[in-house]
Amino acid sequence: MHQIDGQTIDLQADSQPYISIPESEYLELRNQVGYWKGMHQKALLREEGLKQEIKEKDGQIRDLKNRLFGKKTEKRPSKTEKANPKSNENKRPRGQQPGSEGHGLTERPDLPVVYEQACFPQNPVCPCCGLPYTLDGSSGPETQIIEVDVKAYTRRIVRQTGTKICSCKGVPQTITAPMPPKLMPKSPYGISIWADVLLNKFRYCQPTNRLLNHYEELGLPIFSRYNFRRLEQSQRII
Template identity: 90%
Template sequence: QIRDTEKPINLGKKPKREPSKTEKANPKSNENKRPRGQQPGSEGHGLTERPDLPVVYEQACFPQNPVCPCCGLPYTLDGSSGPETQIIEVDVKAYTRRIVRQTGTKICSCKGVPQTITAPMPPKLMPKSPYGISIWADVLLNKFHYCQPTNRLLNHYEELDLPISAGTISGGLNNLKELFEPICNRLYLQQMTEDRFHQDESSWKVFEEIEGKIGNKWWLWVSRSESVVYFLIAPGRGADIPISYFENTRKGKIIVVCDRYSAYKSLANKMPFIILAFCWAHVRRDFLDAARKYPELEECAFCWIEKIAQLYHINNLRCAAFDKALPVQWQSESFKKRHESVINKMNEMTQDRDAFIESHNPDDPNSTLLSNAKYKILKSLKNHWDGLSVFVQHPEVPMDNNKGENAIRNPVTGRRNFYGSASVWSAQLAAMMFSLFKTLELWGLNCHHWLNSYLNACALNHGKAPEQLSRFLPWEMDKARLEKLSKPIDTS
């Protein structure tokens, strides 16, 4: 901390980074680095084709009848088409649908029949709201998919001559919450049938006081499996959250890829059928932090970082030869050879780790701060070795928790943009919409298309969730519907 306070404060140009010892020892290594971006001489992809966009034809005419610059006689204009130019535009506008309902007058003399009848109203998502499905879909997508503050969208609407109060939007979102509860419940039930998970958590603000809760710091939990990404916003960060979450699992053995947070360890102790696969990226981060904090440890830290990089490379080669339909012992010879390389690398790292631990006594008064820092990292590595070795016998399990961390990245961006949720119901809606949109992304579906289709089904059901949800669950859709919902809405 003292060293950090003594660093010079630079208010201008960013200072150049000092080269590391490895870079000083190999000055030519930086010359061989590949530059970023498209490489010279490589084949480009050309202009992006957009065949599905509707086309509006226009004709570009001469502002005045053209004449010959020499004699002044006019050109003969023909109606045939000349060269074409394409310009892509986006037209965003607000408008009012003024619906005139058709009426009919009877011409018969039958009794008990109304003299005049009126055509039914078009379906509305919220009977008492003047705003249509397109606006509510826009609000949901803007806040929970693109993670922008609602106030920013309302400012945009006002520039389109459509002023809407924030209170109106808040009340509408509260009404919409119950429409998504049934489908999010199906997401949870589907995930409980799976056996591979990525778990992560991050802080979330909820600005509503509840009994027994001090402060507004809540926690956003994510659970990503093969077919579902599920979010939960809870008041705490304790082990009771993941324990209660996995109570309804239908599998006898589950592998959870996670970091070394103690709540996950308590989860595995409480539920022995859960195996924790710890993240190697976090181990790598330990050595990076040590290199930054203690420059004298940089060489040793980067040596271990290089070992981890080699382990990643060997495992990637092994996974490329892995057949998921076969157990490890029935894999190809190519896989077995690479599998043996992974085991040898793990054994080599074990020997290097244990050699230092056995030769160092942290309680020795003569031990230095640097050796104690290195001991702490390697001791943690040894304590978590079983979890860090799960990928060896389970090649389908990744070495890191990047999938879990990537899943939670978008909601964290939203937290930074609009600070969290103002109330508990708003936090519940946020968790449901995050779950829904990230699951749709996982299946490659167009969130705008799916949401409009679902809200229209709710409107047809008198503002309630449709009774048959299978049409909206990706794992129950046929190939044709998956392909349809993966594309933008057809407006032609």
């Protein structure tokens, strides 16, 4: 209990004193509080980054120590082995061993066979007397050579036609078989060419100019401008 100017005022024990300050000073203090909070947050983030960097550096140091001072996996020759080196006489040679059974030639029964006849370049004669040999026409030993023949060709399609023998009205007099399907109706090139172009371009990443040069070597020159335009159309179709 306190008396001020003859009046009795009851002040609680837990009451706190208040200090009056100007508004400008109050705003400045609030700004400083926000500033130092932001600086504290940045310091925490920087500390976290430094801890992560130290952790990575420690891992690199451990790795380098293991490489330099760790146990070696390669076996080094001892002093005894250096003094008494082993002879190379008992070492087994590398590769296929003499007398071992090989795997033989790979059979390819699915490949078509093209028969050819190997003839003498000139009429064979006896090297002693010069008389010619008599060619009896019998077949000799056979030799197999696997070849790959790639060439361009033109499919000339003759469409079958038919003529009606009835007297029905509203029916065409003649009919023609439909054309085989094409990837692009107005393109003169077939599906096999476009499939090869798309595979080499997008699967094997072969430059288009190199592919066109390859077709030109096969006897099929294709203009690059035409090919680029059709490639864009084929991408839209796919």
